[in-house]
Amino acid sequence: MGVNLAQVEGAYKVSFPHMGNYCIPVRTLAEPLECEIVTPPKMTRRTLELGARHSPEFVCVPFKYNLGNYIEALDIGANLLIQAGGGCRFGYYAEVQEAILRDLGYQFGMVRLLGGFDLREHIRDFRAVNPRLTLWRALKAYRVALRQTKALDQVEELMRKNAGFEVEDGAFERIHKRFLAELDKAREIRVIEDIERRYLAEMASVPIERPDDMLRVGIVGELYVLMEPFSNYFVEKELARRGVEVHRFVTVSHMVENAGKHKDAYLRRMIELADPYLKYHVGADGTESVAMTHKLMRDGFDGVLHLKPFGCMPEVNAMAALQRLSREHTFPVLFISYDEQTSETGLATRLDAFCDMLRMRKGKPSR
Amino acid sequence: MGSWKGERVSKAYLGVDVGSISTKAVALDSGGEVLARSYLWTEGNPVRAVKNVLAEVEEQVDGTGAEIVAVGTTGSARQLTGAILGAQVVKNEITSHAVGTLSRHSDVQTIFEIGGQDSKIIIVRDGVPVDYAMNTLCAAGTGSFLSSQARRIGVPVEEFGEYALRSKRATKIAGRCTVFAESDLVHKAQIGHAVEDIIAGLCNAIVGNYLNNVGKGKEILAPIVFQGGVSKNVGVVHAFEQATGHEVMVDEDGHLMGSLGVALVARDSGGEAPFSFAVRDVAFETVGEECGGCPNECEVVLVLREGEVLDGWGNRCPRGMERVAERLGVSKVTVTSAG
Numbered sequence: 001m002g003v004n005l006a007q008v009e010g011a012y013k014v015s016f017p018h019m020g021n022y023c024i025p026v027r028t029l030a031e032p033l034e035c036e037i038v039t040p041p042k043m044t045r046r047t048l049e050l051g052a053r054h055s056p057e058f059v060c061v062p063f064k065y066n067l068g069n070y071i072e073a074l075d076i077g078a079n080l081l082i083q084a085g086g087g088c089r090f091g092y093y094a095e096v097q098e099a100i101l102r103d104l105g106y107q108f109g110m111v112r113l114l115g116g117f118d119l120r121e122h123i124r125d126f127r128a129v130n131p132r133l134t135l136w137r138a139l140k141a142y143r144v145a146l147r148q149t150k151a152l153d154q155v156e157e158l159m160r161k162n163a164g165f166e167v168e169d170g171a172f173e174r175i176h177k178r179f180l181a182e183l184d185k186a187r188e189i190r191v192i193e194d195i196e197r198r199y200l201a202e203m204a205s206v207p208i209e210r211p212d213d214m215l216r217v218g219i220v221g222e223l224y225v226l227m228e229p230f231s232n233y234f235v236e237k238e239l240a241r242r243g244v245e246v247h248r249f250v251t252v253s254h255m256v257e258n259a260g261k262h263k264d265a266y267l268r269r270m271i272e273l274a275d276p277y278l279k280y281h282v283g284a285d286g287t288e289s290v291a292m293t294h295k296l297m298r299d300g301f302d303g304v305l306h307l308k309p310f311g312c313m314p315e316v317n318a319m320a321a322l323q324r325l326s327r328e329h330t331f332p333v334l335f336i337s338y339d340e341q342t343s344e345t346g347l348a349t350r351l352d353a354f355c356d357m358l359r360m361r362k363g364k365p366s367r
Numbered sequence: 368m369g370s371w372k373g374e375r376v377s378k379a380y381l382g383v384d385v386g387s388i389s390t391k392a393v394a395l396d397s398g399g400e401v402l403a404r405s406y407l408w409t410e411g412n413p414v415r416a417v418k419n420v421l422a423e424v425e426e427q428v429d430g431t432g433a434e435i436v437a438v439g440t441t442g443s444a445r446q447l448t449g450a451i452l453g454a455q456v457v458k459n460e461i462t463s464h465a466v467g468t469l470s471r472h473s474d475v476q477t478i479f480e481i482g483g484q485d486s487k488i489i490i491v492r493d494g495v496p497v498d499y500a501m502n503t504l505c506a507a508g509t510g511s512f513l514s515s516q517a518r519r520i521g522v523p524v525e526e527f528g529e530y531a532l533r534s535k536r537a538t539k540i541a542g543r544c545t546v547f548a549e550s551d552l553v554h555k556a557q558i559g560h561a562v563e564d565i566i567a568g569l570c571n572a573i574v575g576n577y578l579n580n581v582g583k584g585k586e587i588l589a590p591i592v593f594q595g596g597v598s599k600n601v602g603v604v605h606a607f608e609q610a611t612g613h614e615v616m617v618d619e620d621g622h623l624m625g626s627l628g629v630a631l632v633a634r635d636s637g638g639e640a641p642f643s644f645a646v647r648d649v650a651f652e653t654v655g656e657e658c659g660g661c662p663n664e665c666e667v668v669l670v671l672r673e674g675e676v677l678d679g680w681g682n683r684c685p686r687g688m689e690r691v692a693e694r695l696g697v698s699k700v701t702v703t704s705a706g
Contacts, residue, residue: 046662323584330497345443350501353461357496360465 531602542572
C-alpha cells in the first residue's frame with residue numbers, strides 16, 4: 001500500500017530525497033501536509049557512503065543516494081518519508097528502502113506516491129497524513145510548485161548553455177545562488193514569474209566570450225544521474241569548464257509535460273525519433289536517450305554524453321542502439337557509468353579526451 | 368632563443384608520460400625527430416622516476432646543441448609531473464597517444480593500446496580521432512593481468528611472447544576476471560597443460576577481454592596500430608591478428624607513443640619557457656591529507672618544492688587547500704590546480 005503511518009510517534013516531520021535543486025518545489029508541495037518539513041543535509045560523500053553501506057551491492061546508485069538522504073534526514077529528526085516510483089527498479093525503491101530502514105531500527109512512516117504525476121492520487125495519499133487537506137489548498141501548492149520547477153529549469157538551462165564562456169569566473173554561479181534563495185521564498189505565481197524574468201535577464205547580461213572552437217554537447221541517459229549533479233560528479237560544470245555549451249532535454253518540467261494523458265503520444269514520438277535504431281520502447285528513459293541522441297546528431301551537435309547508473313537496464317538497452325548510431329554516422333557518444341566506485345580522475349581523463357577529440361574533428365572537416 | 372654563448376642552439380621539446388607501471392620520456396627536435404628516449408619503471412614513486420628519465424634524456428641530448436623549450440606531460444601522474452617540470456601542456460593519455468601515433472602512421476584507422484593498468488581503443492577516420500573507449504571496470508585485459516600471471520607460472524613476462532608463439536594448441540583460460548583467471552590457470556597447469564599452451568591461452572584471454580570490453584561495438588578497420596607496454600609481447604600481437612583477421616602493426620617506439628604525442632602537443636602549443644635539467648636536484652615532496660572541513664572528506668594533495676607549496680589538488684572547494692596547508696604549517700597556496 002501507498003501509505004504506512006503505523007510507527008510514527010508525535011507530530012509528523014516529513015522528509016524526501018534530494019535531486020538537484022528540486023527540494024525547492026518539493027517543499028512547496030509538502031506544505032499542505034501542515035507539518036514540519038525536514039530537508040535532508042546537503043549531499044556529500046557521507047550520504048553516498050551511508051547509502052551504499054546499507055544497500056544491496058548491485059542496486060543502481062540512485063537507490064543508494066536516496067537511502068543516504070533518508071538516513072541523514074531521520075538522524076536529524078524526520079519521521080515521515082516520501083518516495084515516488086517509476087518503470088524500472090525505481091518501482092521497488094520505496095518497499096526495499098522502507099524494509100532496510102526498519103531493519104536498521106528507525107521508527108518512521110512512509111508515503112509512497114503511486115500516481116506518477118496524477119494529482120488526484122497524491123491528494124488521497126496526502127490526506128492520510130493531513131485529513132484537513134482541502135482540494136483547493138493542494139491544487140494551489142501543486143500549481144506553485146510546478147511554476148517554481150519551470151522557473152528553475154529555465155534558469156538552469158540558460159546557465160548550462162552559457163556558464164562555460166563567462167568572462168569572470170563564477171559569475172553565473174553567484175547569480176544562481178541568489179536566484180535559488182528568492183525562488184525558495186516565493187509562493188505566488190506572479191512573484192515566481194517576476195523572479196524568473198529578472199534572473200533570466202540578469203544571466204543574459206553576464207559578459208561571455210564564445211571561442212571559435214566552441215563545442216556543443218548534449219547529455220542524455222537515466223534521469224536521476226542526469227539531474228543530480230552530485231551523482232554525476234558535476235559533469236555539466238566540468239564540461240562548461242572545458243568550454244562546452246551543454247544541452248539537456250530531461251528536466252522535471254519536461255517530464256511533467258509529457259506525463260499522464262500525454263505519455264502515450266510522447267512515447268510514440270520518441271520511437272519515431274529513434275527510428276531506425278529502435279522499433280520498440282526499451283523501458284524507463286532508454287527510448288528517450290536514443291531518440292534525443294538521434295535528434296542532437298541531426299541538429300548538428302558535436303557529440304553526446306550518455307550517463308547511467310551502473311547496471312541500469314533500460315539504459316543498457318539503449319546503449320546497443322546508440323553504439324550502432326554512433327558507428328554508422330561516426331557521431332561521438334561517450335558512455336559513462338556511475339556507482340560509488342566511480343573514480344573522479346578517470347572521469348576527468350575521459351572528458352578531457354572527449355573534448356580534445358571533438359576539437360580535432362572540428363579543426364579538420366572529415367569527408 | 369637562437370644562440371646561447373655564441374653557439375647555435377636548436378629547439379627541442381620534452382614529452383614525459385608517467386604511467387602506473389612505467390615512466391617514459393622523449394625529446395624531439397622541431398621536425399618531430401626523436402633526439403632522446405627513456406623508458407624506466409615507475410615503482411610507485413613518480414617523482415623519482417621522472418628524475419631518472421630526465422637523467423637519461425639529458426645524457427642523450429647533451430652535445431647535440433638542442434635546448435628544451437617546451438615540456439608536455441601525460442599519463443596518470445601528468446598533473447604532478449606537470450607541476451614539477453613547469454610544463455606548458457598537461458594532456459590526457461588518450462589525446463597524447465592519438466597525436467603520437469598519427470605523427471608516425473597517418474593512415475591508421477584503429478589504435479589498440481594496452482598499458483599497465485588501463486587499456487583503450489581509439490578509432491581514427493581520415494586522420495582524425497572519431498571515437499574512443501577506455502576500460503572502466505577492471506584490469507583484466509591489461510598488462511597487470513599478464514604480469515601477475517607470469518609471477519604465478521614463474522616465466523618472466525618479457526619472455527611470454529616467445530613461449531606463446533611456440534604453442535600449437537592454446538589452452539582456454541577464463542579471462543573475465545584476474546583472480547578467477549588465476550584459479551583457472553592453476554587448474555589447467557595441475558591437469559597437465561604445457562606452459563607454452565597456457566601462456567598462449569593467457570594472450571588469447573587478454574585479447575578476448577579487450578575486444579569484448581573496450582572494443583565492444585567499435586568498427587575495427589585496418590591499418591591497426593598496437594601500442595603500450597603489452598604491444599612488446601609478440602604473443603598478444605599474434606592473438607590480435609588471429610582475432611581481427613588483420614595485420615597488427617607495432618611501432619618500434621610504440622611504448623613511447625604517449626610521451627611522443629605530448630611532446631608534439633607541447634611543440635604545437637606555441638608556449639615556450641626556459642627549462643633546466645637541474646630540476647633533478649630540487650627536492651620535491653607530496654603531502655596528502657583529508658581536509659575534514661565537511662563530510663565530503665576531500666583528500667587534498669599538496670606538492671611542495673623545497674618546502675613551499677607549488678601546486679595542489681583534490682579539493683572540491685577553495686577552503687580545502689588552505690586548511691591543509693595551514694595545518695601542515697607550509698606557506699600559503701598561491702597557485703591553483705592546472706586541471
